[in-house]
Every structure is written in C-alpha cells, then in structure tokens.
Amino acid sequence: MNKPNLLIFTDLDGTLLDHYTYSWQEAEEALQQLFFLSVPLIFCTSKTKDESIAIRGELGVDHPFIVENGAAIYSPLGYFENAIFNRTDCGYEVKQFGVPYIKLCSFLTDCKKNLHIRLQGFGDLSTGEIQELTGLSFYQAELSRRRNYSEPFRFPDEDSEKRLPELEKAAAERNLKITKGGRFFHLSGPHDKGLAVRSLIDFYRGNEPGDWISVGIGDSLNDLAMLQNVQIPCLVKNAKNRYNVGITRQLSPKLAGDTGPAGWNKIVLQILREYNLYAENK
Numbered sequence: 001m002n003k004p005n006l007l008i009f010t011d012l013d014g015t016l017l018d019h020y021t022y023s024w025q026e027a028e029e030a031l032q033q034l035f036f037l038s039v040p041l042i043f044c045t046s047k048t049k050d051e052s053i054a055i056r057g058e059l060g061v062d063h064p065f066i067v068e069n070g071a072a073i074y075s076p077l078g079y080f081e082n083a084i085f086n087r088t089d090c091g092y093e094v095k096q097f098g099v100p101y102i103k104l105c106s107f108l109t110d111c112k113k114n115l116h117i118r119l120q121g122f123g124d125l126s127t128g129e130i131q132e133l134t135g136l137s138f139y140q141a142e143l144s145r146r147r148n149y150s151e152p153f154r155f156p157d158e159d160s161e162k163r164l165p166e167l168e169k170a171a172a173e174r175n176l177k178i179t180k181g182g183r184f185f186h187l188s189g190p191h192d193k194g195l196a197v198r199s200l201i202d203f204y205r206g207n208e209p210g211d212w213i214s215v216g217i218g219d220s221l222n223d224l225a226m227l228q229n230v231q232i233p234c235l236v237k238n239a240k241n242r243y244n245v246g247i248t249r250q251l252s253p254k255l256a257g258d259t260g261p262a263g264w265n266k267i268v269l270q271i272l273r274e275y276n277l278y279a280e281n282k
Helices: 025-037 049-059 101-114 127-134 138-144 164-173 193-207 221-228 260-274
Strands: 005-010 041-043 065-067 072-076 087-089 092-096 150-154 177-180 185-188 212-218 232-237 254-259
Touching: 005 193, 005 260, 025 260, 041 049, 041 065, 049 065, 049 072, 049 138, 065 193, 072 193, 101 150, 101 164, 101 185, 127 138, 164 177, 177 221, 193 212, 193 221, 212 221, 212 260, 221 232, 232 260, 254 260
Parallel strands: 005 041, 005 212, 212 232, 232 254
Antiparallel strands: 065 072, 072 092, 087 092, 150 185, 177 185
C-alpha cells in the first residue's frame, strides 16, 4: 500500500505557538518529523505576511502560507508549475481573496462616528500598545501592524462588546464579516480560511496528482472554516485548557489532549504513526 502525501495546515497563535509566550519548542519532535519526511507545513493564520515570513524563517519552513484569515496565499516563486496567481510580491506568487485594508478601516471609523460604537482597531493603537496587549516583542508587534486585508479590533469594555451583533449586521451590509480569534475580533472581507485551504489543496493536486491527505490543526472558532475543509480536522485545547465548543458542536475533530504546541506535537505524531509515516531512526 502506497503511503499518502500529507498536507498539514496549521493555525499559529494558540496552536503551533503558545498563547502566552509564542514559543513553538514543545512541538519540536513533530516539526523535525515533518521536515525529515518533507511534509508541507502550511501556516493558515490571522497573522500578516511579514509576521508569517519571520516565523517561517525561524522554523526553516519553505512552503506556501495563508495570511490574515484566508485573505491571501503566498507561495515561493516556482513552487507550483500549474497554479494561477494574481500577482508577485518580493519572491512570492500571491493569490488574493481579501478586500483592501483601507476599506476596513473606513468601515470601523464610520461605525465609531455614526453608530457610536466604542472599539479599538490596530490602526488606532501604537506599536507599544499592541505589544502590551499581545505580549509580542516590539519588533513582532510592528510586523503585526503591516496589514493588507484585515483589521483586528477589541472592545474597551463589556458594555461596548454587547453591541457586537449590531456591528456584525453593519459589516454584512457592506459585504464584510467579523470573526473571533484568541485575543481579538477580526474584520475582513467575505473570505475565510476555508476558501484559501481549498485553493491550496487544488494547487497541490494539480501539481502532483496522487493520494493527498489534508490535515488541519486549530484552537479557536476562527479556525472552523479551515477545519471544515480538510479531511482530518484536529483541535488543541485553548489557553483556558478547554476545547472550543463552537467547533466541537459542529465537527468531530481529533482531540489533541493538550494545549498549544504540546497538543500540536501529540496530534501530529499520532497522525504520522496512524499512516505509518513516523520515522523511528531519522
């Protein structure tokens, strides 16, 4: 029996990266296995292009990646022979699904002015304020501000957050959407992680026909669309040491048994062993 080709799609914050420290070290064994086996590891994240490139460099990952909640796919030039992209950008071919950042900021400004909804987007915050809210380093926080297709935002108090349904209705009227991540709400166009995941799976199958098995790993409701569009959805526990009920009510994912990168490590190793891919003497 031929061994399948695996594709691993993964969320970053709270999944491959620890929610508090942003460390991936607890996933090191599984990462080494994927690198040894040449299994594509594909970031599918709310992070920006620049943030993703920095993390790819730290980990030594050279595969395509999905940014800003499915707003765009970035693929190294020449990675795919048979794939259609919209443009090129600094050594990457780009397929974009998102709407321009300026349109999102304009919508939030209108809501604050006309609906009197109190909220703070990344565009309202300094790099230092983002650093304080997230625990990122100053450099990482600066990278997080370089957005093209999405705007993270927060409500300053519980009374303001009660107006979320009103904000969601206004966003839908502009063909925009709001999703909830681990720390922030995210305003974006009508795309989601699932659309980008489906496109990348098609790219791989078109480039190398065969038995491709897609795996998705996430921790929050923001990952639902990704998990709905892979063959093996997997869920790690969130920072509160619980599985996201918004996902478990709609899917029956493999449960990692632990939080963040520790859970990520367990579930990836489990899948490799199930498919007889685990390398004992790598």
